[in-house]
Amino acid sequence: MGRAIGIDLGTTYCVTAAVRSGRPEVLWNREGDHLTPAVVLFHGRGQVLVGKTAKHATRDIPADCAEFVKRQLGNPDWAFVDSHGGAHGAEKVSGLILRRLADDAAEVLGEEVSDVVISVPASFDDACRKATREAGEIAGLNVLKLVSEPAAAGIAFGATGVEPGTLMVYDLGGGAFDVTVMRAEEHSLRVIATSGDRGLGGFDFDNVLMSHVAAEVRAQSGPDLFDGGRREAELREKCEQAKYALSRTHQTRLFFSDTRNSYTVEVTRLRFELMVEDLVRRTARIAEDVLHDAGLSWAQIDRILLVGGATRMPMVRRMVERLSRRSPDTSVDPDEAVALGAAILADLETGSPRTPTSQAGSRT
């Protein structure tokens, strides 16, 4: 048996992790990043590129780049058709992503990766789960098990192996929002209630900012940035970067140019927060509904775990704090928690656990 790893197969970004020297650790990819964009470029004549290069290519050859494929897993009627006429189902595209993730992990670990635990949203039905397993098989991997994303996150935050308690996992990723209430016992995590919105994630925050920035550039007599091609891809990339910046600083600038002029758009955090207020409110309503379905009140939730890159936005943290009247747990990196939990399970599945689950809450 080769090395077992955990994989967070995301809508926008993927992360791999493995237990090394007794601790779960996120693995670097070939580009030196922890996050691998879930983008596949079909470059003709069977050439395929996955990850950062493919994400950058969305600017120049968007018609050949498959994105957000996780949303289509389990949908037999969907296929990505590239500009050369090749049709690729969601399982195949996800399989190509998984293969690349496993290859990069093998490179870092210095040994073959054959066995994987892959995380899936709690809302995935049998068809979606089957499609995820198939993607693993297409990648030539042995899928030891699928783990639900909130359970993996709970394990990474060290929710098992300590005192029993009730947790809420608030997961705002790139393409989806999920909220899950779970009961943690000594050796298990039991889902009490879960819900979400498969069409609400960081991507939608980017869209709102893109509309604002494009309108500002037009107001300066600049070009229409929504050209369905290169300008729009550039706008998307710059808006995502600006959104990251606004999670750390209070204002940022975006620069554009055409053959005649350059255009500058300044965005403050406050302005951005007002623009996306409705999106955050939607997540709050879903969290309240899940709590209601669980038959619980905020006071009965012992810990709230923030998961998903988009929870880095300060307004999300403030909203969770205001609703629950407690500080959410941010002790594990929100991008990495799911992969770390999956890695711990992969280690346990191979029968020679190199770490106790209770150690998993610590940062790696």
Ligand SMILES: Nc1ncnc2c1ncn2[C@@H]1O[C@H](COP(=O)(O)OP(=O)(O)OP(=O)(O)O)[C@@H](O)[C@H]1O
């Ligand atoms: N510092 C930050 N500030 C704001 N948003 C961020 C930050 N870092 C990452 N994000 C956003 O988080 C999202 C990606 O999060 P994550 O990697 O958890 O999603 P995912 O796992 O691909 O998606 P999903 O869980 O929906 O399948 C992107 O929209 C990204 O722009």
Ligand SMILES: [Mg+2]
């Ligand atoms: Mg995710």
